[in-house]
Amino acid sequence: MVGSYIKQYFFLHCCLLLSISFLVSCEDCTFTSKNSTFIKVRFYRQKGKNDGRDRITRFIIDSVRTERGTLYRRPVSNLTGIDTLSLPINPTDNNSSYYVFFRRNNFTDNIQFRDTLQVSYNRIFSVIAPNCGYDQKVDELAISPNKTTIQSAFVFKNSLNINDTLNIRIFF
């Protein structure tokens, strides 16, 4: 009697659990990552190096180039300069990115300076959800001193997050 009872209830269990299994198998895409692949750079005057308060909010920069392209080019009509620059990391290099800055002291100056900045970092990949794609966590951000011609630059925050306003301070 108990044997037939258990067989009867076994199929009820199976149906219930099977329906739950299918419910669980749905793949949602909830992309909640806060990781970023952009380095936020701000510019400062050399004399204010110690406290970092002497920020140049209208820094004159003509263009910023990478090994294969241009990530920023100043529009001809833009005479205000930039406050914060977002540098995307090199997508094909897991460890470092190299940038070249073309700048001048003021808009009317004919002399253009060229500065280089190389940063190194650690990049870890993960798949968020099959329908979302992948995510990258970038941390241990550092400036490679022998590959950088900028007089002084400091890492303010060494992990990249979408809410960051500053990762590297560059002093001129």
Next chain:
Amino acid sequence: MYKILIICWFLVLIIFIKNNVIAQNNNNRLSEVSKDSTNKNIPDSLKKEKKYKKPFKFTVEGVRFGFDIFYPIFDNFVVPSRPFNADKPLEQYRIKQRYETSVDVSFAQNRFFAVFDYGYSRVERYRKGLFFTGFTYKNTGSYFRIGADYNFMHRNFKDEAMTIGFRYGSARFDHEFEFLGANQAWGYPTPRNVQVGDQFVTIDERFVGSIKESNLTASWVELTLGLRVNVWKQLFFGYHARLMIRSNIKGEDRLLANDLPGFGTTNRNARLIFNYFVAYRLAFKTKPLLPSKVQKVIEETTQK
């Protein structure tokens, strides 16, 4: 979604316990009836030996060989695999192959089961069509689980079992990741369609990178609820509901594992899964625990 899952888990648990109580009551009534009839018919000389409770004795009753049927059904019929087609690389593809076998040994009059599971898993996901975060992820590995089950209905069932148990699981696997994306600043534009004659051709100049890591390991513990039903001769059918909690994954360097063989996706540290299995038992002959005379009388009275 996870809250629904937990609610369902408790629902199953309640049904499980409720069933257990009903079965126990039914069995008590049954034993009372048989007890009365037994007292009337058996000779007085035998009435003193009326302790029919199974005494604990370490005996091995049989070995059961089983295989999981949920994974093959799910991976082949419910959400069937779609192998990668190089002619249409931007579409979604998926391959899931999971197989699991198990061996359990029942001992101490169907009270306990020593359980060993071994499985193989191959998961491939292709999402190259995501322009900025396209990827291919491949994960191949094997796993085993070892543990024990306690049949809390052993007084009522001769062959069937309702069990609660624990497992320790361990997986070893390799994974491979190919990532694609567009990044104009670094000279990698998004895919675009170009008309060549009458046809449109997709030009994909996105960057491609790859990571391959081998011999990763992971372990987890499980709490299980299970049911084994004897459906025909020595053939059994059953399921396990598993609550799994994993520990850290060893061997990850640049890529975090997305799947663990035997565990599933790693989005959460705790998971709840179900396995349905078919098993065949090789029963061993054991000495009857009740005296033969008593056994005979009980069988006769039950037949009447």
